[in-house]
Every structure is written in C-alpha cells, then in structure tokens.
Amino acid sequence: MELSGAEIVVQALKDEGVETIFGYPGGSVLHIYDALFQQDDVKHVLVRHEQGATHAADGYARSTGKPGVVLVTSGPGATNAITGIATAHLDSIPMVVLTGQVPSALIGTDAFQEVDTTGISRPCSKHTFLVKRVEDLAEIMRKAFYIATTGRPGPVVVDIPKDITDPNIKIPYEYPRNLKMRSYSPVKKGHLGQIKKAVDLIYKAKRPIIYSGGGVVIDNASGSLVDLVKELGIPVTSTLMGLGAYPASDPQFLGMLGMHGNYEANMAMHEADVLIAIGARFDDRVTGHIAHFCPQAKIIHIDIDPSSISKNVSVDIPIVGSVKDVLNDILRIIREGDRKIEDDGLTSWWERIEAWRGLGCLRYEQSDEVIKPQFAIETLHKVTGGDLYLTSDVGQHQMFAAQFYKFDKPRRWINSGGLGTMGFGLPAAMGVQMAHPGKPVACVTGEASILMCIQELATCKQHGLPLKIMLMNNGYMGMVRQWQEMFYEGRYSHSYVDALPDFVELTKSFGHVGMRVTKPSDLEAAMQEAFDRKDELVFMDIVIDPTENVYPMIEAGKGHHEMAMSPASKQGGQQ
Amino acid sequence: MNRHIISLLMENEAGALSNVSALFSARGYNIESLCVAPTDDPSLSRMTLVTTCSESVFEQITKQLNKLIDVVKLMDLSEGDHIEREMMLIKIRAEKEMREEIKRLAEIFRGKIIDVSDNSYVIEMTGDSDKLDAFVHVIPEDHVIEVVRTGVSGIARGVKSLTL
Ligand SMILES: Cc1cc2nc3c(=O)[nH]c(=O)nc-3n(C[C@H](O)[C@H](O)[C@H](O)COP(=O)(O)OP(=O)(O)OC[C@H]3O[C@@H](n4cnc5c(N)ncnc54)[C@H](O)[C@@H]3O)c2cc1C
Ligand SMILES: Cc1ncc(C[n+]2csc(CCOP(=O)(O)OP(=O)(O)O)c2C)c(N)n1
Ligand SMILES: [Mg+2]
Numbered sequence: 071m072e073l074s075g076a077e078i079v080v081q082a083l084k085d086e087g088v089e090t091i092f093g094y095p096g097g098s099v100l101h102i103y104d105a106l107f108q109q110d111d112v113k114h115v116l117v118r119h120e121q122g123a124t125h126a127a128d129g130y131a132r133s134t135g136k137p138g139v140v141l142v143t144s145g146p147g148a149t150n151a152i153t154g155i156a157t158a159h160l161d162s163i164p165m166v167v168l169t170g171q172v173p174s175a176l177i178g179t180d181a182f183q184e185v186d187t188t189g190i191s192r193p194c195s196k197h198t199f200l201v202k203r204v205e206d207l208a209e210i211m212r213k214a215f216y217i218a219t220t221g222r223p224g225p226v227v228v229d230i231p232k233d234i235t236d237p238n239i240k241i242p243y244e245y246p247r248n249l250k251m252r253s254y255s256p257v258k259k260g261h262l263g264q265i266k267k268a269v270d271l272i273y274k275a276k277r278p279i280i281y282s283g284g285g286v287v288i289d290n291a292s293g294s295l296v297d298l299v300k301e302l303g304i305p306v307t308s309t310l311m312g313l314g315a316y317p318a319s320d321p322q323f324l325g326m327l328g329m330h331g332n333y334e335a336n337m338a339m340h341e342a343d344v345l346i347a348i349g350a351r352f353d354d355r356v357t358g359h360i361a362h363f364c365p366q367a368k369i370i371h372i373d374i375d376p377s378s379i380s381k382n383v384s385v386d387i388p389i390v391g392s393v394k395d396v397l398n399d400i401l402r403i404i405r406e407g408d409r410k411i412e413d414d415g416l417t418s419w420w421e422r423i424e425a426w427r428g429l430g431c432l433r434y435e436q437s438d439e440v441i442k443p444q445f446a447i448e449t450l451h452k453v454t455g456g457d458l459y460l461t462s463d464v465g466q467h468q469m470f471a472a473q474f475y476k477f478d479k480p481r482r483w484i485n486s487g488g489l490g491t492m493g494f495g496l497p498a499a500m501g502v503q504m505a506h507p508g509k510p511v512a513c514v515t516g517e518a519s520i521l522m523c524i525q526e527l528a529t530c531k532q533h534g535l536p537l538k539i540m541l542m543n544n545g546y547m548g549m550v551r552q553w554q555e556m557f558y559e560g561r562y563s564h565s566y567v568d569a570l571p572d573f574v575e576l577t578k579s580f581g582h583v584g585m586r587v588t589k590p591s592d593l594e595a596a597m598q599e600a601f602d603r604k605d606e607l608v609f610m611d612i613v614i615d616p617t618e619n620v621y622p623m624i625e626a627g628k629g630h631h632e633m634a635m636s637p638a639s640k641q642g643g644q645q
Numbered sequence: 646m647n648r649h650i651i652s653l654l655m656e657n658e659a660g661a662l663s664n665v666s667a668l669f670s671a672r673g674y675n676i677e678s679l680c681v682a683p684t685d686d687p688s689l690s691r692m693t694l695v696t697t698c699s700e701s702v703f704e705q706i707t708k709q710l711n712k713l714i715d716v717v718k719l720m721d722l723s724e725g726d727h728i729e730r731e732m733m734l735i736k737i738r739a740e741k742e743m744r745e746e747i748k749r750l751a752e753i754f755r756g757k758i759i760d761v762s763d764n765s766y767v768i769e770m771t772g773d774s775d776k777l778d779a780f781v782h783v784i785p786e787d788h789v790i791e792v793v794r795t796g797v798s799g800i801a802r803g804v805k806s807l808t809l
Contacts, residue, residue, distance in 0.1 A: 188660060193671045197714045200659060217714060252809070253656055253717040377708035384701070 073243040075204040075235035076101035079168065082211035083112050085245040088139050090115060090130065090504050092123040096143025097183060098170025101235035103141075115504060115533055118525035120147050122497035124154020125523070128163050129501030132484045133459055135290060137164040137218050138501060144170045145183030148229075149190065153491060155225045156194035160488025161311060162288055164223035166214045167195075171231040174202070187229045196224030204234050204241055212246045221256030222375040223288060256374060260391030265399050268346075268370045268387045269407075272400075275344035276415035277366075278304045281327065281356075284311030284487070285349015285373060285393050287480045292316070294397035295348065301404055303416060305423055307335035309350050311487045314477035319456075324423065325432075328356040329624045330469045333431035333639075336622075336630035338423055339364055347371040349393045352382040353488070362629025372396045431622045432473055433638040440615045441590050443467060443542050447474035450512065450540060453597040459502045459511040461485065463495035463519030466548035469620045471514045493522030496539065500526060503535045510601060512538040518547045518567050527580035530607050538600050539609045541573060544616045552619045577609035586611040648677075649703055650729060650799050651694040652807050653710060653719035657683055661715040665692065668713065674698065674706055678731075678796030689717065689809075693798040695774075720807045722799045729799035732771045734759075736791040737784055739766045747784065754780045765790065773797075 073081055079102050083091065092115045095103045106114055117123040120142045127138025138158075142151050148169040158165045172181040188198040197217050199210045207230070214226040272278060286295050292315045299306045299322055306316050307327040316323050325332030327339055336358075339345070345367040350356070357363045360383065369385040371378075372393060379388040389396050434444045447470050450458075456478055462468040462485040477483045484502060486494040499513040520541055530537055542548075550565040574584030583606050587596045593612070600608040621636030655661045662681060669676045677695040684691045696706065703721075710716055722729070735756075739747050744766075751758060751768050754776065760767035770780060774797055781792060801807070 189663070192660075192664060192667050198660065202659065251714075254714050375712065377705060377712050379708075380701070381705060 071243045072240040074101070074105070074237045074240050075207055075230070076105040076237055078204070078207045078243055079211065079230070079235065080105045080109060080112060081243060082208055082245060083139065086137075086211075086215050088112055088137075091139040091141055092117055092126040092130075092501065093141030094120050094123055094143065094147060096147050096170060098144040098172060098232045099141060099168075099235075101232065101237055102168070102170070102230075104237065114141070115500070115529065117497065117529050119523065120150035121153050121493060122500070122523055122526045122529065124151045124165070124167065125157065125491075125494050125497035126501035126504070127165055128154060128158045129461060129484055129498030130505045131158070131163050131165055131501075132498070133481050133502040134505045135288075135481065137166055137215060140165065140167040142167070142169055143183070144172055144187065145185050148185060148187040152190060152194065153493075155191055155227065157486050157489045157491045157494060158225040159194050159196065161284065161486065162223050163225065164218040165225035166218050167191075167225055167227045169227060169229050171200070171229045173233040174231040175233070177231065188227065191227040195227050198227040198229065200229045201231065201234050204236075204239060207234060208243060209246050209249070212249050213251065216249055216251070217254065221254075222378075257390055258374075258392040258395050260372065260389040260396035260399060262399065264387055264389045265396060266403065268389060269400055269403050271344055271368055271370060271387060272302065272346065273409050273411055275411060277342050277419045278302070278344040278346065278411070279338050279342040280304060280306040280346045280348060281309070281339065281350055282306055282312045282315055282348045283309040283350025286312055286315040289349065289393040290480070291349070291392075291394040291397060292480045294394050294401065297401055298397055301401060302411060304411070305338055305420070307331070307338065309353070309356055309487070310472055310485070312350065313472060313483045314480045317478040318476035319478055324427070326472055327630075328353075329358070330473065330620050330622070332473075333429055333622050333633055333635065334423055334426035336624065336633055337426045340630040341422070342367045345369045347373075347385070348397070349373060351378045354382070357383060358624045358629050359627050362631070364630075429635075429639060431633070431635060431639050434618075434636060435638045437615065438590060441587065441593055441612060443470045443544070443614045443618055444474050445590060446540070446542060446593060446612055446614060447471050447514070449593050449597055450514075451475050453594060453601055454510060454512070457510065458482065459484065459499075459506060459509060461495045461499040461502060461511070461513045463513070463515040464490045464492045464549070465516045465519060466544070466552065466618070466620050467514050467516045467542040469549075470542070492519040495519060496523050496537070497526045499537045500529060500533070500535050503537055504533070510538070512540055514540045514542060516548060517541060517543045517545065517570055517573070524576070527577065527582060527607070527609075531581045534605075535607060536603070536605050537607050539607070541609065541611050542614050543573070543611055544614050544618070545570070546616055548618075549620070555619070556625070573609060573611040582607040582609055584609045584611065586613065588613045646697055646699055647703070648695065648697045648723065650722040650727070650797060651696070651707065651710065651719055652722050652799060653692050653694070654684070654689050654717045654807060654809070655692060655713075656715040656717065657688050657690045658715055661690065662692075664713050664715055665694075665710065668709055672705070672709065674702065680796035680798045686809075691807075693796070695797050717809065718807060720801070722801060725805060726802040727799050728802060729773050729797050730771050731774050731777055731797045732769065732795045733777045733780075734767060734769055734793040735781065735784075735789065736765055736767050738764060738788045738790055740764045743788065747788070750780070750783055756780065
C-alpha cells in the first residue's frame with residue numbers, strides 16, 4: 071500500500087482502532103483534513119476552541135480507558151491545546167495529540183504560526199515527537215499510542231511539519247504492530263518478595279486501611295480492589311481521582327479522604343497502623359501537613375511509576391507494578407493461606423471508625439427558601455438513580471459533587487484533579503457523550519467555570535449531544551470566596567462574578583433548552599424534566615445559596631486529625 | 646548533600662538532550678556539569694551528569710531520568726569505584742619571567758602547552774575536577790585569560806560497565 075503522509079496519519083488512526091477524534095483545522099494540517107474528508111471510518115468532532123478538543127478527548131479517554139485523540143494546527147492551535155494536555159498529564163490520562171507544524175524548511179525562522187510545540191509541551195506531556203521524515207511517521211504514530219496507553223498513561227504529542235503530509239509524496243505503508251522499545255518497557259508484575267512482605271504486614275495489622283487512587287480506575291482494577299477489601303474486611307478510602315473504583319454505597323467505604331474528605335476517612339488514616347496505598351500518589355491535598363501524615367502507620371505502596379514511590383512520603387514496602395497484577399497476586403497468596411487478620415483488633419477498629427462516622431461530617435443545614443448545593447447534588451443522585459456519567463468543573467461544586475454523589479462504578483466521575491482546570495467540565499462531557507451515545511451524561515459546573523469553555527455549546531448543537539448541564543450558580547468563585555472568608559478576613563478580592571449573562575437565554579441562543587430553578591421545592595421535578603428530555607441538551611441554571619462553604623476541611627498546614635467541621639455537624643443538624 | 650556522577654545511555658534522538666536538561670530545571674534539581682556525545686553505537690548517546698543533592702532527591706533524580714522515554718539505561722558511578730576525568734583548555738598570560746614559571750607549573754600538573762604566542766600559552770590538561778581546580782588556583786588570577794572545561798566524564802573500574 072502506498073500512502074502519503076496525510077493518509078498515513080489517518081490510516082494509522084484506523085489501525086489503532088480510533089473511531090473518534092476531536093479537532094480544529096488550520097493551515098499546517100490541511101493535508102490531513104483533506105485525507106480525513108475522503109474516508110468515513112474515523113469520525114471527526116469539530117470543537118470551537120482547541121482547549122475544548124483536548125478536554126473532550128480527555129473525557130472520552132477517562133470514560134472508556136481508550137486513548138483520546140486530538141488534531142490541531144500549528145502555532146495558536148497548539149498553544150490553545152496546552153491547557154488540556156497539561157490537564158491530562160497531571161491525571162495520567164492516555165491521549166495522542168497531533169499538531170501541525172510549519173514546513174520543515176521553515177522551522178526556526180519565526181515562520182507564520184510557528185511555535186516550538188515540542189518545547190512547550192515537553193514539561194506537560196508524557197513524551198513528544200517531532201516527525202523529521204515521512205518514512206518515520208507510521209512508527210512514530212505507533213510509538214505515540216504505545217507510550218500514551220502503557221505504564222503510567224499520559225498525553226503524547228506528535229508534531230508534524232506540513233511537508234511531511236504532502237499528498238504528492240507517497241511511500242509504502244505498513245503499520246508496525248509489534249513495536250519494541252529498548253528505552254521503554256514498563257513493568258506490570260510486582261516483585262513477589264515484596265508482595266509477600268506486604269501480605270505479612272497486612273496480617274499483623276490491627277488498624278489497617280486502604281487508600282485507593284486514580285491508578286485503580288486507570289488499570290480497570292475495581293474488581294480486584296473489591297475482592298481484596300471484602301476478603302480482608304478492612305476499611306477503604308479513596309482520593310478524588312479514585313472515586314467509583316470502590317462502590318460508595320458499601321459500608322466498608324469511608325468516603326473520600328484529604329482536604330475536603332470525610333472526617334472518618336481522615337481520622338482512620340491518622341490512627342492507622344498499616345496503610346495500603348494503591349495507585350495513589352500522596353498528593354498534598356490528600357496528605358495535609360506531611361509531618362502529621364499517618365504518624366503510626368507502616369506504609370505499603372503499589373504503583374506502576376517508581377517515581378511516585380517515596381516522592382512525598384517515604385514508604386516501607388514499595389511494590390512497583392500494575393494495580394491489577396499486584397492485587398491479584400496478593401489475593402492469590404491470601405486465598406492459598408488460611409490466615410486471618412486478628413478479629414479482635416478489627417472489631418475494635420471498626421467500632422472507632424463507626425464512632426467517627428457517627429459525627430455526620432457531611433451534615434448541612436437544609437433550607438426551604440434557598441437551594442443548598444449539597445441538596446442539589448443529592449437530588450441529582452436521586453433523579454438519576456446513581457446511574458450517570460458526571461463531569462465537573464473546578465470549585466466548590468466539584469467538591470460537593472465528590473462528597474454527595476455516591477459513585478458506585480468507576481469511570482463515571484470525570485474531573486480535573488491534578489491541574490484543577492476550570493473549563494474542563496463541558497468539553498469533557500462532550501467526549502463522554504461521544505463515547506457513550508444514549509447514556510445519561512451530566513456536567514456539574516459553576517458560573518465562573520462554565521464561561522471558560524461556553525463556546526462548546528455550539529459543538530453540542532452540531533453533533534447533537536444531549537448533555538445535562540447543572541450550573542450551581544452562587545454568583546461567586548465560591549472556592550476562592552471561601553478561602554477569602556476563612557483566611558483573608560472576608561476581603562472578597564475579585565471573586566464576585568459580576569455581569570453574568572442570562573444563562574437561560576444564552577443557552578437558547580445556541581439552540582438548546584434552558585431552565586432556571588430557584589426554589590428547593592421545584593428542583594426535583596425540574597431535574598426530572600431535564601433528564602426526560604433525552605435528545606436535547608438542557609442547561610439548568612440552579613440558583614444556590616451564595617454563602618455555603620465546603621466542609622469538612624483540613625486547612626493549610628494542618629493534619630488529618632485537625633479537620634474543621636461544618637456548623638451543622640458540630641450541632642448535629644439534619645442530614 | 647553528596648556529589649553524584651550519573652552516567653546514562655540514551656537514544657540519539659532530537660530532543661533527547663533537552664528532555665534531560667528540561668527535567669532538571671522543571672524539578673529544581675541542581676546540575677553541576679553535563680557532558681554528552683555519541684557512542685561507538687551511533688544510535689546511542691552517552692551522557693555524564695554531576696549533581697550535588699540529598700539522598701532522597703538523588704533517588705527522585707534517578708527515577709525521573711529513568712522515566713524519560715529516551716533514556717535506555719543509567720548508572721550512579723559514584724556508588725562504586727570509578728575514574729572521572731575532565732579536560733580543560735586554559736589560556737594564560739605568559740610574559741618575561743612568568744613564561745618559565747607557568748611552564749614549570751604545567752609540567753607538575755602534567756599539562757601540555759599546545760599553543761604559544763609572544764605573551765600567552767594555551768595549556769591542555771586532564772584530570773579529575775579537583776586537580777583542574779587546583780591548577781587554576783596556582784596561576785595568579787590576573788594571568789588567567791580564559792578557561793574552557795568539558796565537564797566530567799567517567800567510567801567504572803573493573804568489569805562493571807554501562808552498556809546495552
Ligand atoms: C479544588 C480541588 C480540591 C481537591 N481536594 C481534594 C481532596 O480533598 N481529596 C483528594 O483526594 N483530592 C483532592 N483534589 C485532587 C488532588 O489535587 C489530586 O488530583 C488527587 O488527590 C490525586 O489522586 P491520586 O493520588 O489518586 O492520583 P492520580 O493523579 O489519579 O494518580 C494515579 C497514581 O496511580 C499510578 N498509576 C497509574 N496507572 C497505574 C497502574 N496501571 N497501576 C498502578 N499504578 C498506576 C500513577 O503512577 C499515580 O501515582 C482536589 C483537587 C481540586 C482541584
Ligand atoms: C483556569 C483556572 N483559573 C483559576 C483557577 C482558580 N480557581 C479555583 S476554583 C475557582 C472558582 C470557581 O468558581 P465557580 O466555577 O463559580 O465554582 P464555585 O466554586 O462557585 O462552585 C477558581 C478561580 C482554576 N482552578 N482554574
Ligand atoms: Mg460559583
């Protein structure tokens with residue numbers, strides 16, 4: 071088969087099984103767009119801003135586990151994509167980003183729409199390639215997908231100068247399926263000696279806890295996690311990124327840990343004698359003040375990336391390997407033996423945990439007059455029966471969703487944790503909906519966040535994406551306002567979102583359905599109506615209490631045991 | 646804080662070197678010298694890197710370097726017996742009675758005079774970094790015109806080696 075560079079790009083996508091890509095055309099990728107035009111296998115979703123393309127591909131990847139693919143032009147196309155690349159990088163999301171580049175001969179001359187794309191993306195991607203010869207293109211495409219999807223996944227950028235895709239230069243094409251790279255060979259199997267040590271330690275534990283993270287979701291290892299937790303009868307908590315990997319409705323689940331995590335989860339971390347960290351990276355939002363972190367615990371850490379291990383917190387038993395392989399080895403050893411964790415110890419451990427749980431750290435004060443954000447998320451859960459793909463933007467609404475929407479399945483909660491990118495929610499939801507046609511997909515957002523990528527409402531119209539957008543409209547950058555209230559004596563410097571548009575009319579002008587809800591008593595019926603409109607995008611402007619804060623909270627410099635509680639939890643208010 | 650010499654083999658690809666140097670600046674690691682050239686296998690480059698840091702930072706440095714896709718293999722030379730060498734070209738003002746004195750000093754340090762003009766010498770010298778420092782120090786400061794150093798390269802003693 072003889073193909074041009076442009077055709078090789080498209081054919082390689084087909085050979086990778088890519089069905090959908092997200093992109094935006096421009097001069098340096100026109101040859102590729104022409105090749106796309108002449109085929110029907112790879113579907114192209116035209117976004118309205120390249121940031122949207124990257125977040126959409128990211129949402130596609132998070133909800134399926136398959137790599138998301140982006141195609142953008144050189145210069146401003148590439149720079150617009152950077153935020154989305156960095157977002158995917160920090161959360162270890164597999165993505166392949168194809169960027170056009172000025173013709174090889176012009177590189178370095180400050181040519182029209184030239185930027186050093188590999189240079190800019192290097193620090194925020196897993197790897198970058200600049201294609202120098204069309205003969206290398208097929209192999210680089212294969213390498214890009216291989217690197218993006220294996221080991222600790224991440225975004226890979228392939229920068230393609232325009233002359234490489236010249237339709238008039240055809241070369242023989244064969245896709246290098248069995249690629250081997252001497253410089254890159256991630257391990258999957260964990261070291262058996264380390265695994266046995268870990269099992270021994272687990273049996274000695276009196277107050278064990280599992281701290282599970284995004285790695286469990288990434289590795290599709292929920293089943294193994296559930297088996298292990300059930301086998302051992304021990305408590306499990308999860309990071310923001312791991313939510314759904316262990317069913318939230320199960321009593322062994324203590325909820326999220328960390329800055330806005332559950333009191334019982336953080337207290338259990340603080341008191342634990344053995345901590346089993348699984349695919350989690352000891353982020354500062356999770357650990358609180360490092361000096362106070364798990365002071366009594368011996369730590370086992372399972373992670374595929376050696377550089378995650380002992381980076382922030384030094385661990386006692388590191389196990390480098392994939393979550394699924396390692397958990398399955400642990401399970402096998404446990405099932406072959408007939409040992410048990412000492413029941414006496416576990417019983418009193420659970421008693422303490424139940425006492426912490428009894429405090430009801432997520433209590434909030436309900437109101438008849440104004441919609442509370444917590445109530446809005448609870449209503450969302452009720453109306454959708456917990457069966458929903460939910461994306462989020464960044465801010466208080468994100469934390470309320472994480473706390474109150476009880477995710478029972480992995481890949482259902484889709485949010486930017488590491489970079490915390492406002493503007494992520496709507497385009498990510500588009501990617502999710504593209505991957506799961508006919509399934510309910512919602513985006514919870516704030517009035518500040520949604521305006522960062524609002525243009526994508528047009529993409530939703532063009533591609534008929536019936537998203538449900540839940541705007542938690544508090545009129546403030548709530549998360550910023552909360553910090554200013556707590557740490558800057560209420561000086562609300564530039565956190566009031568003035569001059570807001572009329573979101574209902576704005577939505578209508580994009581050709582969608584807009585609704586506004588202001589009364590708690592109307593909320594459920596309105597949400598029900600929104601989800602009943604199966605084929606339409608419905609934008610719900612939900613006017614919520616502008617003063618509500620996210621609790622509980624570990625303030626900066628504090629430890630897990632020093633959480634600030636909500637007024638309602640302190641008083642034992644209604645839940 | 647310890648001084649470490651890291652020797653690494655990486656793919657001889659465009660961008661490989663910048664991946665390494667960008668890693669050091671992005672993560673705030675200290676880098677004292679960096680020396681890189683292709684090997685007898687033209688598809689591979691060998692780099693020698695010197696850094697001074699705490700042991701925990703050093704652990705992260707090696708992990709992060711290994712994580713770079715282009716890095717094939719690396720080794721901490723300073724962990725075992727090794728030889729390190731650096732080359733220096735130094736241009737020294739050499740006039741009147743100083744001409745003899747500088748020549749004598751160069752001989753003591755086993756340097757070679759490789760260029761001579763009426764009032765200057767260029768001396769080539771190899772050795773470990775301390776030796777080169779010592780030589781620079783014995784030359785009166787106002788006589789040193791220019792110093793060019795390659796940075797350290799090194800090799801393990803005995804059969805131990807960094808090869809594929
Ligand atoms: C406003 C805001 C508030 C936040 N508050 C909180 C909070 O209260 N609590 C909280 O938890 N987070 C919070 N976060 C998120 C936080 O910033 C981090 O993103 C998050 O804690 C990281 O989750 P993680 O440790 O699971 O790591 P991830 O980023 O999901 O990393 C996954 C880890 O698993 C490893 N891994 C990947 N694939 C595999 C595999 N196949 N096998 C084995 N290991 C693998 C990776 O190497 C990595 O170490 C907040 C974010 C925002 C924006
Ligand atoms: C792109 C970007 N800019 C700034 C921030 C800092 N930031 C974090 S939360 C937040 C406020 C978000 O406000 P809104 O979307 O209304 O959500 P709320 O907190 O009110 O629920 C800001 C500005 C960010 N995370 N991302
Ligand atoms: Mg807001």
